[in-house]
Amino acid sequence: MDSPLRVLTVPTSPYPDQRPGTNGLRRKVHVFQSRRNYLHNFIQSIFSSIDLRDRQGSTVVVGGDGRFFNQTAIEVVVQMAAANGVGRLIVGHHGLMSTPASSCVIRKSKAIGGIILTASRHPAGPDGDFGMKFNSANGGPANDAVTNKIYQISRTIEEFAICPGLRLDLTTLGKQTFDLENKFKPFTVEIVDSVESYANLMRNIFDFAALKELLSGENHIKIRLDAMHGVLGPYVKRIMCEELGCPSNSAINCVPMEDFGGQHPDPNLIYATDLVDSMRDAEYDFGAAFDGDGDRNMILGKHGVLVTPSDSVAVIADNIFCIPYFQHSGVRGFARSMPTSAALDRVAKATKIELYETPTGWKFFGNLMDAGRLSLCGEESFGTSADHLREKDGLWAVLAWLSIMATRRQSVEDILKDHWIKYGRNYFTRYDYANIDIDTACEMMEDLELLIADKSFVKQRFAVEDKIYQVEKADNFEYTDPVDSTISRNQGLRIIFSDGSRIIYRLSGTCSDGATVRIYLDSYEKEHIFQDAQVVLAPLATIAVKISQLHHRTGRNGPSVIT
DSSP: OOOOBOOEEEEOOOOTTOOOBTTBEEEEHHHHHHSTTHHHHHHHHHHHTSOHHHHTTOEEEEEEOOOTTHHHHHHHHHHHHHHTTOOEEEEEEEEEOOHHHHHHHHHHHTOSEEEEEOOTTSOOSTTSEEEEEEEOTTSSBOOHHHHHHHHHHHHHOOEEEEOTTOOOOTTSOEEEEEOBSSSSOOEEEEEEOHHHHHHHHHHTTSOHHHHHHHHHSTTOOOEEEEOTTSTTHHHHIIIIIIITOOOGGGEESOSOOTTGGGOOOOOSTTTOHHHHHHHHTTOOSEEEEEOTTSOBEEEEEGGGOEEOHHHHHHHHHHTGGGSHHHHHHOOOOEEEETTSOTHHHHHHHHHTOOEEEEOSSHHHHHHHHHTTOOSEEEETTTEEEETTSSSOOHHHHHHHHHHHHHHHOOOHHHHHHHHHHHHOEEEEEEEEEEEEOHHHHHHHHHHHHHHHHSGGGTTOEEEETTEEEEEEEEEEOOEEOTTTOOEEOOOOEEEEETTSOEEEEEEOSOOSSSEEEEEEEEEEESSOOSSOHHHHHHHHHHHHHHHHTHHHHHOOSSOSEEO
């Protein structure tokens, strides 16, 4: 019989920069590799944030998007979980588990939480990004109280516990049990097929028979799905091709790679070029792309017609009973993040369903869902989902759109046009100014806040060519959670004009290099609904740059990315 594995307590020193952002701790790979115990410190801080009585014998879910350093980090997480009293780990096969599937497995297994290894839509590889975040027992991102506790522990940490001799086989499905040289019971790791768990959830939400008819029946539509070499490839292959009958060549870039094939795994018109190019020649009726960890999505119609994320959640809301899940569960509320366009608001008003406007971050949606107040939500950053779990869900959004197409027997473009005719159109775009000096960015935001806080700013008029905009309201967005009354301040600077147009400025909390200033532009048109979005929004963009003096302060002459 093998002797029990030793558990060691290793002295360490804290790092001051381990505050989790909107989606956990995200840094360049070399930071995790070169700084002694940097990874170990953060993992220990996560475990130490959970009371030992709750931790001991509990279940924790572990998975990642397969990026470079993923397997190394999983080995350390497993060794430290064992040493910290966790009784059972559920780990994705080969260490892979999409973020939506992680939420699904956490909820299904009644785990106390999960550690998800991902840097989302950011590039991977030895020179790329790596990240990790803690999801709570509800399956969603940990709230501010938890992440603040993790951060405070990381600032004073003096030691971590680890079982360095523990070796795990990630390639074989099933249970592996380990005896440890401590007071805890045997430690069990279960390697699971998370694709099947997630697929089963989807079967209970959508009408797979109707979807199969749409995708592989006599008059089937042709679709193109791009997993961008992220974690979602196996899910797309299993559900869309094997189960719903799409031809195998409908799914591209479906082999997960440590560097995402050298791509930037961000599903937008800039980076999903394989998909965009193939959609423009009208060979396909429907297209979609997904990010590295599978929670974001981009929807395209024939000829490459883009469905903006703001429009996507509004269209799903207006057609929500095309999805059997909502026929049975009902609809309790809609929500969008503050920077997302007001398109969803118009559907909520027409259907008399409660609408919530939250700060950026899925945890705010999760709190409303847990309280039974929210059924469908979306963010402008290509995230859409419902209360079936507590994360953005890229493949769910695709199945939702296909369900609408199956019911209405219309193309993506016709569904979109009908929506605009019914509600009017919110033209929307986002300008990202990446890798700006953090001091410059903060100084600009502080000066901008002082400017818009001045009472004389309201009613001020801005003219660009023949367009005149008058300021009706300006503030720094503040959110009081209707469930627990917690207040989230400094969530973005808003300038709202009398015609409903909006300019919003935010500093991103998820960048690993410098700061990213985001400018969001939203303009509503009731009549002129078939114009080019960038042309319609150009006057607002001119005002946004002028008010902030962004180009003058940063030396930039334009954004890094427009989405």
